[in-house]
Amino acid sequence: MEVEHVIHRGFAIAALEDALLLGSIGGLPEYDRRVWELHPLVVRRDRRLRGVGQALVAAFEDEAQRRGALTLTLGTDDDGGQTLIAGVSLYRNVPRHIAELHDLGGSHPLLFSRRLGYVVTGIMPDANGPGRPDTSMSKPARSERGIMQGDGVENEPRLASADADG
Numbered sequence: 302m303e304v305e306h307v308i309h310r311g312f313a314i315a316a317l318e319d320a321l322l323l324g325s326i327g328g329l330p331e332y333d334r335r336v337w338e339l340h341p342l343v344v345r346r347d348r349r350l351r352g353v354g355q356a357l358v359a360a361f362e363d364e365a366q367r368r369g370a371l372t373l374t375l376g377t378d379d380d381g382g383q384t385l386i387a388g389v390s391l392y393r394n395v396p397r398h399i400a401e402l403h404d405l406g407g408s409h410p411l412l413f414s415r416r417l418g419y420v421v422t423g424i425m426p427d428a429n430g431p432g433r434p435d436t437s438m439s440k441p442a443r444s445e446r447g448i449m450q451g452d453g454v455e456n457e458p459r460l461a462s463a464d465a466d467g
């Protein structure tokens with residue numbers, strides 16, 4: 302259902318290895334299509350850490366840029382106390398919490414997003430329940446990519462896209 306919604310409003314891209322779905326990514330327009338949100342993104346567990354996520358993000362960035370994006374953005378939830386901003390009162394000093402935000406266990410997806418050049422641009426307190434914030438991360442659409450599509454991908458997946466226009 303969520304995929305249908307994403308395709309209806311924006312676009313979706315799948316990474317395929319033959320008929321096997323390795324992962325997928327969606328792009329949703331915001332702010333009159335000047336901002337494109339990366340959502341959702343998921344890679345099959347047994348194919349992670351092989352460059353598939355990175356290739357999907359690169360494809361999302363290319364497509365969003367083609368559609369006129371100035372800013373690329375994503376939200377990364379902390380609903381399990383995995384980052385420093387979980388369970389604290391964020392309102393007291395928002396800039397400090399943003400500046401000091403880091404992963405506690407070494408595996409929160411914000412590390413992946415940082416690796417691809419996204420920086421923290423906001424925090425939404427209690428977005429996932431009390432003490433469970435959402436973090437916005439963004440990057441300019443036309444910046445040089447830190448990682449180019451295809452780098453580090455063991456067996457480069459085939460990418461297939463879909464949107465409401467077909």
Ligand SMILES: CC(C)(COP(=O)(O)OP(=O)(O)OC[C@H]1O[C@@H](n2cnc3c(N)ncnc32)[C@H](O)[C@@H]1OP(=O)(O)O)[C@@H](O)C(=O)NCCC(=O)NCCS
Nearest residue numbers: 342343344349350351352353354355408409410412413416
């Ligand atoms: C996050 C996710 C999409 C990453 O996909 P992936 O295919 O494993 O990522 P890649 O192999 O392309 O990784 C690219 C880089 O990010 C790093 N990375 C990936 N996941 C990471 C994590 N959880 N923590 C730290 N670094 C990570 C990789 O080591 C790699 O860095 P390197 O080039 O220096 O080796 C995948 O773990 C996933 O589907 N997670 C569940 C859903 C989710 O969290 N979605 C993201 C919402 S923003």
